[in-house]
Amino acid sequence: MAPETGPDVAFLKLAPASTLVGRKALVRATETPRPKLPVAVIGYPARDSRFSDRALAEKIFGGVFDKKRVAVGQILGAGADEITHGCSTLGGNSGSPVIDIGSGEVVGLHYRGIEFVENDAVSVPMLNRCLERARAIQGVGGLAVSKDESQDARGRDGVVQVGSTPGSVTFTIPLRITVELGGIAASPFTAAALPTIASGALPASEVGGPVDKQRLAQAVVNARALLANRADVVAIKPGYRFADGAITDEKAVVVSVRRKIERSSLESRGVLALPTQIDGVRVDVAVATTADLCGEGTGIGEEARVPSWHTAYEKRPDLPMTRRSAQMRFVIHSGPDSGWPQLSKFLKATRKSLAVAMYEFGAPHIVDGVIAGVKGAKETIGLVLQLGGHVGSGTKKDDFTDAETVDRIREAKKSKFDFAAASVGKAGIFDSAYHIKVAVRDSRSLWLSSGSWQTSNQPNVDPLTEDSTPAALRQFNREWHVILDNAELAELFANHIERDLKEARETEEAPAPAEPLVFVPAGMLADLEAAAKPRYFPPLEGRRMLDVHPILTPDNYIETVLPFIQAARRSVLFQNQSFNTKTVGGDYGKLLDALLAKQQEGLDVRVIFRSFGPDDRDTISFAKDYGFDSGRIRIQKNCHTKGIIVDGEAALVGSHNWTTAGTGFNRDASLIFYDREIAEFYRALFEYDWERIGPARIDETLPPPILVSPGEETVPPPGYVAVPRSVLLGR
Structure with missing residues (x-):
């Protein structure tokens, strides 16, 4: 009774052959099951020759098959028509009810499984629709x-x-x-399944020949006409073929699906495989990205749906962000190598005041360190914080929410605590994020970083002195940090934070809505990255004259960084969480064009960006389509750095993502050091990461991201991490 493109559903109407006394009907649930809901599948797992590890199946099921069994697990995800669960099943389980252990209600009807990954079940709303049609057969x-x-x-x-x-x-x-059946009288008919629209309808020409933009666009149009009605297809777009996880130069029609399954497995399940080519243009099947799931997967070479950006920020000419040279003490360091050990010492040295501008703040050890640093009756703390940080899982499973952090500091400091929630969003000052990571101590010392005050960014570890450190590089983010003792710079940032706090308080009546999240499969990128021998870099410390240019957004990032890149003569090493070449607005395109021009001039231009599971494919593809050499791009699992090194002579360190909002409309802070020794410190770090992570490869075995609406569960299921949607869509 299901639609042709839907899952298998059949209904039987049975005449009672015995008394119904003592039997209870299975009740269908009325609400969508939540992720992690404990459920059980009751059915008849059979000895399944398709299962790859038969010895394991024998062990799991005790060698007993074709008997009624109960298998327990959890809901992994729930959509309008389908749910996924983690109960153990085999062939023979099709038609098993998926039952909420707590309520006894049926939340789905199991119909297939992908071994070691997930099981799929028809949702109750889909069952209800099919049942209505079944009841109409009369x-x-x-x-x-x-x-x-x-x-x-x-x-x-x-x-x-x-x-x-x-x-x-x-x-x-x-x-x-x-x-019309030519006058044949009405008689009992059986409605046969309609053929899949793509079956037998594709051109027979061989794949080959040059594929220009126009030919590719036409193939995409034809593919959409042929395949758009398939329930397993999420998006169809122009792109590139990937081979063994690496991008090639061959243009292809990219068909995004919720799960990539081997052709032989599809056939064994009775699912029609997607075509290998359309109009002589290769079809490359890919796991759906966040943009695909959001309906924004317009594809390579097409005009993207460009969002709007805004800022109500008024620049402050009385607080100029100008280049300056001054005598100062410095601590140049990285994370997880020495992030918290250095930040801890910075906080302990507080004598009068602490001014903090922060994106996320919940690590318990940092909350304790801040309170201890301003423990006296006279010490004050001012804090501007974007509320809504994402905690509760992974390395942040024990972190406080931002609101809990504020309550703890307020309880400890009472009237000596000055706080305002950052003003972001449509009714706020900044576009989508108060993304800055800066602390000023006693108006004399400055701490600036790429990482917020969460455990993922500033873990309570000291790999330089601890014995068991290999896990630190795999668990925690790569970050770049700076501590400077210079009253002029410290006071400049303190004044900006104070002004931010005042202006945020004036707009607090219109708080920003909670930003939608995406649960992204973490992936491992394990082969080279995890196998490499970990190396941890001790801080670079000293006291001398430094040439420094402070940067704030929306104040002066593009106008400062553009000539910084244009001045390169030998190399530009770029390491950033984001590298968006799709949704380009404002003057952000000038930065991309400058970086591309340097690569095309023959300079050593290399790019490292963060892995976000299936979304990596789009990031690499759009960068290639923009003109960048994909062979000079690598993906790092926990990259949270926002740094640029030019000619080994100067280095930019800070919090600016390379997106339109990050470079022009959010609140971010960075510093450029025109200093060979500091640039060399970060260059060595970059080269180590470049070699450790190896050539860019995407993991095509991962499941798609999971979209989360505001107000829904914010703790991702096992194997996923929570990421703000704007980060993945390149806002």
Whole structure:
């Protein structure tokens, strides 16, 4: 009874052969099951020759098959038509109810599994729709009778209606097709399954020949016409073929699906495989990205749906962010190598005041360190913080929420605590994020970083002195940090933070809405990155004259960094969480063009960006389409750095993502050091990461991201991490 493109569903109406006393009907749930809900599948797992590890199947099921079994697990994800679960199943389990252990209600009907990954079940809303159609089968042979054609407008699909002319039948799918049977009298018919629209309809020409933009665009149009009705297809777009996880130069029609399955496995499940080519252009099947799931997967070479950006920020000419040279003490360091050990000493040295501008703040050891640093009755703390940090799982499973952090500091400091929630969002000052990571101590010392005050960014570890340190590089983010003792710079940033706090308080009546999250499969990128021998870099410390240019957004990032890149003569080493070449607005394109121009001039221009699971494919593809050499791009699992090194002579360190909002409309802070020794410190760090992570490879075995609406569960399921949607969409 399911639509042709839907899952297998059949209903049997049974005449009772024995008493129903003592039997209870299975009750269908009325609400969508939440992730991690404990469930059980009850069915008849059979000895399955398709299962790759038969010895393991024997062990799991105790060598007993074709008997009624209960398998427990959790809900992994839930959509409108389908849910996924983690209960153990085999062939023979199709049709097993998936039951909420707590309520006893049926939340789905199991119909297939992907071994070691997940199981799929038909959702209750889909079951209800199919059951309505099944109940309509009455009165005329085996055909569904619909006396009220307005049903279709209410969303029933696949209705089959006996026509008013004898020997005719009408299918509404929602197209209406009337089949005349040449005067044959009405008799019992069986409605055969309609063929998949792509079956046998593709051109027979061989893949090959040059594929220009126009030919690729036409192939995409044809692919959408042929495949758009398939329930397993999420998006169809132009792109590139990937081989063994690496991008190639061959243009391809990219068909995004919720899960990549081997062709032989598809055939064994009775699912029609996607075509290998359309109009002689290769088809490359990919796991759906965040943009695909959000309906923004417009594809390579097409005009992207460009969002709007805004800022109500007014620049402050009385607080100029100008280049300056001054005598100062410095601590140049990285994370997880020495992030918290240095930050801890910075906080302990507080004597009068602490001014903090922060994106996320919840690491318990840092909360304790801040309170201890301003423990006296006279010490003050001012804090501007974007509320809504994402905690509760992974390395942040024990972190406080931002609101809990504020409450703890307020309880400890009472009237000596000055706080304002950052002003972001449509009604706020900054576009989408108060993304800055700066602390000023006693108006004399400055701490600036790429990483917020969460455990993922500033873990309570000291790999330089601890014995068991290999896990630190795999667990925690790569960050760049700076501590400077210079009253002029410290006071400049303190004044900006104070002004931010004042202006945020004036707009607190319109708080920013919670930003939608995406749960991204973490992936491992394990082969080279995890196998490499860990190396941890001790801080570079000293006291001398430094040439420094402070940067704030929206104040002066683009106008400062553009000539910084344009001045390169030998190399530009770029390491950033984000590298968005798709949604380009404002003056951000000038930065991309400058970096590309240097690569095309023959300079050593290399790019490292962060891995976000299936989204990596789009990031690499769009960068290649923009003109960048994909062979000079690598992906790092926990890259959170936002740094640029030019000619080994100067280095930029800070919090600016390379997106339109990050470089022009959010609140971020960075420093450029025109200093060979500091640049060399970060160059060595970059080279180590470059060699450790190896050539860019995407993991095509990962499941797609999971979109999360505001107000929904913010703790990702096992194997996933929570990421703000704007980060993944390159806002």
